Amino acid sequence: MTTAYYDDIADWYEEYASDTSSVYMDRVRSVLADLLGEGPGRCVDLCCGTGAHAAEVRRLGWTPVGVDLSGGQLRHARARLPVARADATALPLATGSVPAAVFVLAHTDMPNYPAAIAEAARVLAPGGRLVHVGVHPCFVGAFADRSEPERIVIDGGYASRKRTVRSWNTSGVRARVGAWHLPLADLLNAVTTAGLRLTQVVENGSAAVPDVLAVQATKPS
Numbered sequence: 001m002t003t004a005y006y007d008d009i010a011d012w013y014e015e016y017a018s019d020t021s022s023v024y025m026d027r028v029r030s031v032l033a034d035l036l037g038e039g040p041g042r043c044v045d046l047c048c049g050t051g052a053h054a055a056e057v058r059r060l061g062w063t064p065v066g067v068d069l070s071g072g073q074l075r076h077a078r079a080r081l082p083v084a085r086a087d088a089t090a091l092p093l094a095t096g097s098v099p100a101a102v103f104v105l106a107h108t109d110m111p112n113y114p115a116a117i118a119e120a121a122r123v124l125a126p127g128g129r130l131v132h133v134g135v136h137p138c139f140v141g142a143f144a145d146r147s148e149p150e151r152i153v154i155d156g157g158y159a160s161r162k163r164t165v166r167s168w169n170t171s172g173v174r175a176r177v178g179a180w181h182l183p184l185a186d187l188l189n190a191v192t193t194a195g196l197r198l199t200q201v202v203e204n205g206s207a208a209v210p211d212v213l214a215v216q217a218t219k220p221s
């Protein structure tokens with residue numbers, strides 16, 4: 001099992017992710033709702049963290065269940081949804097058993113996101129839907145200076161897939177737990193290589209340059 005970087009900051013993350021005045025989290029949830037659509041059925045919230053999106057998934061008519069590596073994060077999540085402590089690359093779920101799976105703000109937290117996408121594809125039922133909502137791989141990361149929202153400066157670090165704690169924001173999540181970067185092509189290829197059909201891609205941001213990229217994909221019937 002990979003390292004649970006969030007154990008030490010789970011109380012801080014709980015406050016950060018459940019801040020009801022966060023316009024960013026509202027946007028993330030709104031994109032998630034648009035791409036996930038309405039249930040019913042089980043929706044696995046992969047890398048669920050503190051379960052910050054469980055209420056939204058439930059509002060859409062799904063029955064959320066959460067999976068995360070961090071016991072600290074799950075201590076908060078368990079008040080919001082049923083959870084299991086597991087690695088997203090080795091899920092304790094039967095093949096073809098769930099109609100929906102989501103990853104929200106998760107891909108920069110693991111060294112091998114394509115393996116997690118492949119594992120999500122395995123547990124999805126034929127016709128099932130995968131939704132990924134994450135930071136935009138082109139405009140958010142250690143390689144992007146975002147101190148001026150209208151003029152993001154990208155450096156050559158875009159090509160690096162190594163973990164780093166370098167961040168333009170010294171008090172945010174990434175300065176605390178670090179991040180892996182996945183270039184755009186790697187992310188999209190991970191979805192198609194897993195045998196999923198890409199059905200929608202959304203870019204979202206509060207300024208002209210988007211800071212969120214979301215993908216909807218379907219497992220062929």
Ligand SMILES: C[S@@+](CC[C@H](N)C(=O)[O-])C[C@H]1O[C@@H](n2cnc3c(N)ncnc32)[C@H](O)[C@@H]1O
Pocket residue numbers: 002004005006017046047048049050051052053067068069070073086087088089103104105106109110173
């Ligand atoms: C930025 S948090 C996002 C949490 C939640 N999805 C949200 O949007 O608030 C990333 C989460 O991914 C979890 N994580 C990282 N690697 C994982 C893995 N291999 N399997 C399961 N969870 C993992 C971390 O423990 C952390 O809770």
